[in-house]
Amino acid sequence: MKIIACGSVPTVIAPEKYFTGRVLQTPIIEKEPPARLRATLVSFEPGARTHWHTHPLGQTLYVTAGAGMVQTWDGPIQEIRTGDVISFAPGEKHWHGAAPKSAMTHIAMQEALDGVHADWLEEVTAAQYSG
Template structure:
C-alpha cells in the first residue's frame, strides 16, 4: 500500500502551450509501468479551457464542481456539470473547460500508450468556444 498524503503533491499552473486562461492542475496519481494510469484534478477559472487534443487510449472526466463545456470535433458544444462523467474514445479530437461565467473542476483520467497520454493540437478560438 502507498498513501500519498494530502498536500504533499504541489498544484501547478497549467502550461500556456496547452490551455487558454488560468487552469490549475493537482496530480492525483501517475502509475509506473507496466501500469499506464494518470489522474489529475484540474480546475478551470471562467473562460479557461484546453486546446484541441486527443488521447491515444481515450480519456474519462469526472466533473467534481461547477459547470463547464466540452466538445468533440464536428459536434455541438455540450454543457457538463458536477456529477457528470464524460468519456472520449481513443483518438477523439476534443476540448473541455469552464463556461464563460462559471468555473469548473474535474478529475481527468487517461492511460498512456508508449508513454504518451495526450497529443496536443491547436488552440480553441473564442469563436469556437462560443464567445
C-alpha cells in the same frame, strides 16, 4: 500500499501551450509502467479551457464542481455539470473547460500508450468557444 499525503504533491499552473485562461492542475496519481494510469484534478477559472487534443487510449472526466463545456471536433458544444462523467474515445479530437461565467473542476483520467497520455493540437479559438 502507498499513501500520498494531502499537500505532498504541489498544485501547478497549467502550461499556456496547452490551455487558454487560468487552469490549476493537482496530480492525483501517475502509475509506474507496466500500469498506464494518470489522474489529475483540474480546476478551470471561468472561460478557461484546454486546447484541442486527443488521447491514444481515450479519456474519462468526472466533474467535481461547477459548470463547463466539452466539444468533439465534429460535434456541438455540450454543457457539463457537477456529477457528470464524460468519456472520449481513443483518438477523439476534443476540448473541455469552464463555462464563460462559471468555474469548473474535474478529475481527468487517461492511460498512456508507449508513454504518451495526450497529443496536444491547436488552440480553441474564441469563435469556436462561443459556438
